[in-house]
Amino acid sequence: MAGPSTALSPVIAASTHWLARAYPGGESNTVAHTLSELQARQAVTVAAWLRYPTEIDAALVAIAGPGGSAVLDWKAGSEPEDEFAEGEGWRTWVDEVVVSWAACLLADPMLARRGVDAVIAAVPIPEPRPRPHTRRTSGLPSEFRRLLQPDARDREAATLLRHPDLLEPIAAMHRDTLLYLLDAEQSREPLAA
Template sequence: MVVVPPPPAPGWPPVSTTSSLAPVITATAQWLTRAYPASGGALQRALAEAQAHQAATVAAWLRYPTRMDAELAALTGARGSGALDWAAGADDGLPLPGPSDGAHDADPPAPAEDAEAWRTWVDEAVASWAACLLARPDLASAAVDAVAGTEHAGAVPVGFRRLTSPTEGDTAAAALLRHPDLLEPVARLHRDGLLER
């Protein structure tokens, strides 16, 4: 006797509302780990990458809380990493200007031609919000609670323990990535928007 399985239920498999945000999340997490590299070997790099990815995910879900928001973000495109590189001094060609030269009042210089196309997917606001979350686990916990009711959280079962309750190993691996003073130039770019959420 051959048993024929029932047809799949409507809407199965579930469509992830984060699929439109995946390139933004991945690129933004990559930017964070390059700007604030892990100390140590492969394990430390993996721990730092996990924390950066969790922070970028929560930040992206907060910034674009609905499927429509995510699709519009994908259509309009991210702003890229140019201003972030300038703010963090992460790009060798764009050092962070000193406080006495007055350059902080001007627009950041245009980035040199960059062959790394992934940088165009970096979302400045998402990176700034992620920096805020990495610097303050209490704020990260509140953000995780806030995204729990979004469409994204219902579509993708995921935890954020490394972001909200980092172990000593997590913190040691991401010493630069979680350093409030180092993150401040990036965090302050869009912090007000995050706190309004």
């Protein structure tokens, strides 16, 4: 993994927007909505970096396009109305696999930890860090704190976004591939009915 590419920005933005609209965290322009969207963005960022690990992968998806949100819209029941479809061009930049993987990460804290660990292990961190904040001494990357250790406000804001039953139709679409990628297949136990 060569590191994050700016070519993924449209995919990350559109996929985050899709998750935030499909599983809203409150009225727009509220703190709850913002906190929910931040958690979605962190999960989508990890998923996108796992899905497109090299700059070449990111450039190819920028050229070919990620596929759009049609299947996700159908599964989540969030298809846009025909009269509003003209303003929904951002949906073409939604990546179905990235959204599915992000849903898996949001619903399963252990899988989220594995995903972030894989990204941290593969993405070189330039020294000195361009950000004003250094890593915490606990080793938890501050970039993904809301995904890995949401506080009470984060959990309350993202009740729908982190609900495993609500995320299941989306997460199940590509969960097996993510489990294989993160070598988490054996550590998973079947859910009791």
